[in-house]
Amino acid sequence: MAHPTFYWTLPPSGDGRPGRAGSFARGGADPSAALGFTYYDYLLQVARAAKASGFAGVVIPWDANGEDPWIVAGAVVRQIPGLTFVPTLQPGFSTPVYVAKMSVSYQRLSGRRLGWALELEGDPAVRRAHGDFLTGDDWFARADEWVVAARGVWHHDDWSFEGRHYAVEAGGFEIPLAGQQFPELTTAGSSAAALAFAARHADVHLLSSPERVTLTDEAARLQKAAGETGRTVAAGLRLAVIARATEDEAKRDFERALLEVSPGKRGEPARPIEAHLWAGFDRSAGSHALVGSYEAVAAKLNELAAQGIHRFVLSGRPHLEEAYRFAERVAPRLQGWGIAARVPTIPTTHVTPAQVPAGAAV
Amino acid sequence: MSIDIYWRLPMHGCKGGFDSGRPNRGDWSPLQAGNLGPGVASDGGNDGETFADHLADIARAAEQSGFVGGLLVNFPGTDEPWTLAPALARETKTFRFMIAFQPGFLAPPHAARLSASLQRLSGGRLVYNIITGGGGPQQLWWGDKVAHDDRYARTSEFLDVLKGVWKGAPYNFKGRFYQIENGGLPAPLSETAIPEIYFSGSSDAAIAAAGRHSDYYLSHLEPLESLKSKLDHVRERAAKEGRTAKFSLRFDILARPTPEEAWAEVARGWQTLSAEAVAKLNDLRGDSVGFRRQLAFRPAQITGYNDLHVDQQIGPGLWGGFSLFRGGPPIGVVGSYEQAAEWLDRYRSVGIDSFILAGTPHLEEAFRVGEEVLPLVRARKQVLAA
Numbered sequence: 001m002a003h004p005t006f007y008w009t010l011p012p013s014g015d016g017r018p019g020r021a022g023s024f025a026r027g028g029a030d031p032s033a034a035l036g037f038t039y040y041d042y043l044l045q046v047a048r049a050a051k052a053s054g055f056a057g058v059v060i061p062w063d064a065n066g067e068d069p070w071i072v073a074g075a076v077v078r079q080i081p082g083l084t085f086v087p088t089l090q091p092g093f094s095t096p097v098y099v100a101k102m103s104v105s106y107q108r109l110s111g112r113r114l115g116w117a118l119e120l121e122g123d124p125a126v127r128r129a130h131g132d133f134l135t136g137d138d139w140f141a142r143a144d145e146w147v148v149a150a151r152g153v154w155h156h157d158d159w160s161f162e163g164r165h166y167a168v169e170a171g172g173f174e175i176p177l178a179g180q181q182f183p184e185l186t187t188a189g190s191s192a193a194a195l196a197f198a199a200r201h202a203d204v205h206l207l208s209s210p211e212r213v214t215l216t217d218e219a220a221r222l223q224k225a226a227g228e229t230g231r232t233v234a235a236g237l238r239l240a241v242i243a244r245a246t247e248d249e250a251k252r253d254f255e256r257a258l259l260e261v262s263p264g265k266r267g268e269p270a271r272p273i274e275a276h277l278w279a280g281f282d283r284s285a286g287s288h289a290l291v292g293s294y295e296a297v298a299a300k301l302n303e304l305a306a307q308g309i310h311r312f313v314l315s316g317r318p319h320l321e322e323a324y325r326f327a328e329r330v331a332p333r334l335q336g337w338g339i340a341a342r343v344p345t346i347p348t349t350h351v352t353p354a355q356v357p358a359g360a361a362v
Numbered sequence: 363m364s365i366d367i368y369w370r371l372p373m374h375g376c377k378g379g380f381d382s383g384r385p386n387r388g389d390w391s392p393l394q395a396g397n398l399g400p401g402v403a404s405d406g407g408n409d410g411e412t413f414a415d416h417l418a419d420i421a422r423a424a425e426q427s428g429f430v431g432g433l434l435v436n437f438p439g440t441d442e443p444w445t446l447a448p449a450l451a452r453e454t455k456t457f458r459f460m461i462a463f464q465p466g467f468l469a470p471p472h473a474a475r476l477s478a479s480l481q482r483l484s485g486g487r488l489v490y491n492i493i494t495g496g497g498g499p500q501q502l503w504w505g506d507k508v509a510h511d512d513r514y515a516r517t518s519e520f521l522d523v524l525k526g527v528w529k530g531a532p533y534n535f536k537g538r539f540y541q542i543e544n545g546g547l548p549a550p551l552s553e554t555a556i557p558e559i560y561f562s563g564s565s566d567a568a569i570a571a572a573g574r575h576s577d578y579y580l581s582h583l584e585p586l587e588s589l590k591s592k593l594d595h596v597r598e599r600a601a602k603e604g605r606t607a608k609f610s611l612r613f614d615i616l617a618r619p620t621p622e623e624a625w626a627e628v629a630r631g632w633q634t635l636s637a638e639a640v641a642k643l644n645d646l647r648g649d650s651v652g653f654r655r656q657l658a659f660r661p662a663q664i665t666g667y668n669d670l671h672v673d674q675q676i677g678p679g680l681w682g683g684f685s686l687f688r689g690g691p692p693i694g695v696v697g698s699y700e701q702a703a704e705w706l707d708r709y710r711s712v713g714i715d716s717f718i719l720a721g722t723p724h725l726e727e728a729f730r731v732g733e734e735v736l737p738l739v740r741a742r743k744q745v746l747a748a
Contacts, residue, residue: 071479074448098467109414169502
């Protein structure tokens with residue numbers, strides 16, 4: 001069985017230590033702006049941390065209070081080789097041909113390091129604030145056409161399409177825009193419509209159900225829907241990680257974090273699903289939290305991987321320090337993290353001073 | 363009042379000279395020796411350069427040579443500006459990114475967020491060039507079925523909504539093309555500056571929309587008198603909206619120490635043209651009024667490059683054959699550095715406040731025009747001395 005891949009998160013609307021949100025919020029009230037730095041200088045540091053920590057990529061969530069994920073993804077890619085960048089896109093906010101065109105240029109300049117994340121169950125009020133008044137089945141029907149049209153112009157140089165929401169005539173990309181890799185598509189959303197959409201289009205679907213039994217149920221429904229379309233969709237999980245040396249320290253910092261992070265989308269406070277796993281932790285829909293000692297967190301991740309989770313999208317506040325902490329303390333205990341493969345071999349020509357015979361040139 | 367002079371980023375590839383034949387800078391032609399960005403490494407393989415690397419070099423050349431920034435053009439065959447701009451922001455210091463874009467493809471609140479984020483990333487270096495599309499097959503390629511005059515109405519409404527959203531919540535709007543309920547950029551994005559707006563289009567519908575929204579009305583190069591009457595027309599429409607119009611002019615320059623050297627380049631390039639390339643000047647598809655205006659200044663039958671001189675009674679140097687060598691408008695300036703600077707001063711005297719210049723190849727010509735032509739522009743010297 002293939003080991004899961006691990007992505008980190010770039011926070012679009014500020015960062016900081018739990019319980020310090022007011023006075024030293026990075027990107028907000030912190031001293032950096034007065035010194036002439038921007039929040040993007042900090043985001044570059046977080047991307048560096050993710051790369052140095054061994055993550056395969058970073059996801060940039062869409063936040064109504066935040067920087068645009070596309071600009072964040074563009075701002076750091078040329079400085080950070082080797083990472084995949086996954087901005088979250090809103091299908092209702094731009095046309096599929098234009099987003100495809102933007103994405104082709106990103107693939108060209110980055111060496112094919114773009115992924116797409118689509119939030120399928122966004123807040124309708126936020127959508128209306130952005131001019132998108134479609135809901136329910138109509139929203140999904142348009143999102144369906146959006147992906148179909150984006151793929152259509154991507155893979156053909158003379159493509160026509162007449163849908164209910166989009167129409168293209170003799171569209172499509174030519175060399176050198178043609179022939180780029182289409183971005184891997186990640187979705188999230190637990191409704192039947194979202195799972196059906198994921199089955200048709202997604203490569204990875206992040207489970208978001210708030211209960212263990214419904215998480216397992218959601219995974220099963222995803223596989224059934226995917227089976228019906230003849231496609232493979234990998235199951236993933238988004239997890240805020242609070243891992244500390246001891247259970248008590250983890251609990252203490254989790255309580256600090258709860259004081260400032262607003263409840264999950266249904267307005268319920270965070271609650272435990274089972275040991276170490278909490279639901280409803282974050283503002284963003286369906287985000288879970290993993291809280292415990294380094295051993296316990298690693299064990300939980302291994303357990304979830306064994307149960308079929310192929311993609312972990314992790315985060316922790318502050319996102320720079322928690323990436324390093326994860327790499328040093330949790331990752332060595334994970335199956336398939338690949339640390340052994342990444343340790344450089346010491347060159348055989350290296351000699352320590354004690355090995356050098358007296359009088360020899362070094 | 364300062365004169366802003368921009369360069370251009372060739373988002374559609376570039377070439378080493380008019381006589382290069384193929385676009386050998388960028389990957390718009392097959393990789394072979396002589397290509398750049400990407401190029402062929404000394405061992406024969408791809409050298410690993412991307413076209414973004416070459417665009418970064420051009421942007422740096424422009425800002426080091428005295429240009430305030432550059433225009434990022436945007437067509438079906440080009441790289442895309444909202445993607446290149448954040449990628450190059452960190453690699454430039456003062457370079458302003460003038461992004462050409464059609465409002466029809468982005469919802470205005472989304473465009474506002476993209477823009478405010480880019481302002482925060484770049485330290486306020488975003489400028490808009492609002493284009494509204496040439497119509498015809500190209501518009502349908504984008505998936506846009508909206509007809510010409512409606513596109514300008516949509517553009518005008520787009521800018522109303524964008525500016526309203528930018529001020530912050532709560533913003534509500536219901537118009538022909540857009541509806542917003544309780545919108546508004548969040549702080550601190552809402553605290554960034556709305557970009558300066560350069561606005562293109564020659565039709566009545568365009569000029570009406572421009573009068574309402576543009577900081578600079580942008581035109582391609584036209585003969586002096588016809589341009590002057592166009593500017594008067596836009597000035598009138600702006601005054602009706604209670605606004606003062608400023609004007610910008612974009613054109614290519616081929617300047618050398620002497621006129622003979624400049625025309626020798628043109629002659630060399632002309633020899634490489636196929637009969638098809640010359641006939642292409644007569645392709646009239648598209649509903650752009652500006653395009654048809656450009657075609658009016660030219661004889662029906664073109665036999666050599668000397669058939670394409672424009673406004674010769676005023677002075678030497680306006681030439682209508684640039685579109686034979688690179689995508690874009692036909693009329694530009696060919697001549698000595700002094701002749702080129704004189705044309706900038708002539709257009710300044712009929713009311714042009716800003717220029718967007720370009721030359722092929724875009725990298726070396728940024729240095730040349732910046733170092734040799736700009737210092738001779740009297741209008742600029744007067745401003746600098748003030």
